[in-house]
Amino acid sequence: MTTSTPTETTEPQTGPEPAEDTADVGATAVRRTRRKLVLRWMGMPALLALAFGALYLWVSGQELDSIEKRTLNASALTQRVIEHLQLAAVSTLIVIVIAIPLGILATRRSARYVAPVLLALGNLGQAIPSFGLITIVVLLAGVGFKSVVFGLVAYSALPILRNTMVGLQQVDQTLVKSARGMGMSPMKTLLRVELPLAVPVVLAGVRTALILNVGTATLATFFGVKALGYVIFQGIQLDRTPVLIVGAVMASGLALLVDYLAGVVEELLTPRGL
């Protein structure tokens, strides 16, 4: 970087600059916005790459004992990541399938008395700690993948439900009226006008639910699905700092990566003009 302005150094930044600095001086403004965009998209992956790289170097430098080796090997860790992603993906998909239609139903005129009750119940439910909720589910339904998914779904339904309702409610009612006035059916109005306009808010809810699920999935190790929480908890229980750190950094990195990708998808899916 030849000219380093404060705004640019604020964002986490690693790796060599692309060779676009040779651009002519007159295009400074254009270049700056482009560089900002690059930083916005590249900052997090670069940070994660750095963190994982450092973690790898640090662990390879350690003398691992047999217990540590059992947890910290490529195939075992890959398996943990897969388990983790499966939990998060399956539960998020189920939540989307349940909560978005429910949110749409709750905002129809016929359900206008149900909506506030639903939200109030949901808010109250939010006071239940995730750890307790999943434990109760597991106690009632038994240990295993399905129970954990069930618990995750119960816990992460609210953000999507709430955002779907809010997203639809904040659509300008004059637009709905004019769509109906042009002869669109209620269903067509919903699909062509209301839902597209609610997309950004709904997507934000989906992203929140996804992050909740990735985070809460670390607790699955107590309920019979190892995932990355297993690595962390092994580290705590067996008092093996390398194991603990690998587990914690991988779980955090995964959550940040998923959040980042969700952000990218969110931006791509948001209708132009909004």
Next chain:
Amino acid sequence: MTTTDMPQATSDDAAGRAEPMIRLDKLTKRYRGQSRAAVDQVTMEMPRGEIVVLVGPSGCGKTTTMELINRLIEPTSGRIYLDGEDVTTSDPDALRRRIGYVIQQIGLFPHFTVAENIGVVPKLLGWTKQRIGNRVDELLDLVGLDPSDYRGRYPKELSGGQRQRIGVARALAADPPVMLMDEPFGAIDPITRERLQNEFLRLQQQVKKTIVFVTHDVDEAIKLGDRIAILSEQSHIAQYDTPENILSNPASAYVEDFIGSGASLKRLNLSRVRDIELATDCPTARLDDELPEVRRRLVESDWSALLLLDERGRPQRWVNARDLDRTSVDLRTAGLPAVATVEPHATLSDALNEMLTSSAGAAIVVDRSGSYQGLIDFDTVMVTAKSIKRDSTEYYRAAKLSGAETAG
């Protein structure tokens, strides 16, 4: 009116030997990264006890110039003297406590009561609670709000006009010799604005502060200013003089343009109702007077209508002979309501406005308590307007001649 102002102006000049309250010396503000100064070498004096209005188009730097005085904006170069003392580099907070400050948006503290708002600066100056409390009540009285009612209110419980009054009271709290006012009436509806301007003038007669007043409204400037500084870009002073002189003798095409057409109508802003003779021969009667007596008074006068007053002498209704000839006459509802009232310190322009909006041929002059003083009719206003014009034209000619003489 104008003739009485002339000697006044000269006596000012004589007293002007004394140090002016505010003196700006080549005051300049240049923002970083801008080649042109926002305020360029302003030098001017603001005499003690006068209202100096800075007026100019938006972006001319008038607000910046004002904020240089209390150093909300620090000058790049030049000096500021307050009461003879160089305050260019003194402690800005201490300086600001000596200068009252009122802005268009008022900026009352929403979480403070009216009393707490007014008491801010006295408290900073370490006054006792007792003294602050007394001062608050005194100021509320001064701006016409009942202390027992308003002391404990919060700003959101006040109307726009009341907030403005509290803003002025707050600025006056520590009895600062100088007040800065940045379009204080700009955000207020025209009717309330008119009233607040009149109140402000009455207030100034009592407190006699040196006031720097910023506005973009020429009419407001003419109405309020003892002196007006018409500013062009970078706060260059196009003309700095009394309103009379600016109207009759604009220094440049720019000033002439800025004052705009209708300068003679603007002169109506310079004359006040109290300065002209009122018609007092209009027949009046009380609402509770006997009907035959009322009829007799109307018939015996030269007038075609009679003004009915209530028991406290406040105008109620206009009635004519036909209204009184009806078989059953209730004086309370007969004729037309008596609207279009003005107070003595209102300008002739205000009076004309009232007449035009109420479509009555005359405005009723009442004192502060609202009781009837006399009438001012359309003809009187027109005659006065013409005489002002004649006076000023004569003055203008005289000024030209004397200028020519000295040149010769």
Next chain:
Amino acid sequence: MKPMDFYEYLKYNAEPLFDEAVGHVRLVAISIGIALVVGCALGVLAHRSARTRPVILAVSSTLLTIPSLALFALAIPLLGLGTPPAVVALVLYALLPIVRNTVVGLASVDQNVLRAARGMGIGSWRRFARIELPLAWPVVLAGVRVSTQIVVGIAAIGALVNGPGLGNEIFRGLRSLGSPFALNFVLGGTLGIVVVALLFDAMFILLRRFTTARGIR
């Protein structure tokens, strides 16, 4: 043996449950107290300097994205087991809502009010303490309330790093998985946390009433 019903469980365990609840409240209160001071300071910094704002907000939102178990675990190598790692993790978790609301609250203060205050000669520190902060306070407090809601729930996981609180009761149930008492423990801990959460919320409603200046209520 016939499983004890929940009512009996509560009857016989009232005292330890109460102690755990007190431990839970204390843990949350300490963490939120620290987070309030740190979060407000960061919020003020972010409000004042456009340069640090994106960094502060990005870092606090990153912290909230990290899985809670991972955050607790990462504190162990530095602070060992027990209350300290739990407090550190909870403070970090609580930051974002407080920081963000402090920034929003300060930004929502009417600039004209501040201009008037400056013009009246109110010094910068007094202007902050007497004008800016009181006016931003309701928004800041709303952030603290959200933080508290999050932290009350997450504190349950503190039991995994030997922290205090009702999470221990849930953990106890988890360890006795399969025993007839397990559900009672878990229910006791979970419902206890719900009660604590509601109590905190009620407290915030009162706090809002009593700490918001009357003129802006």
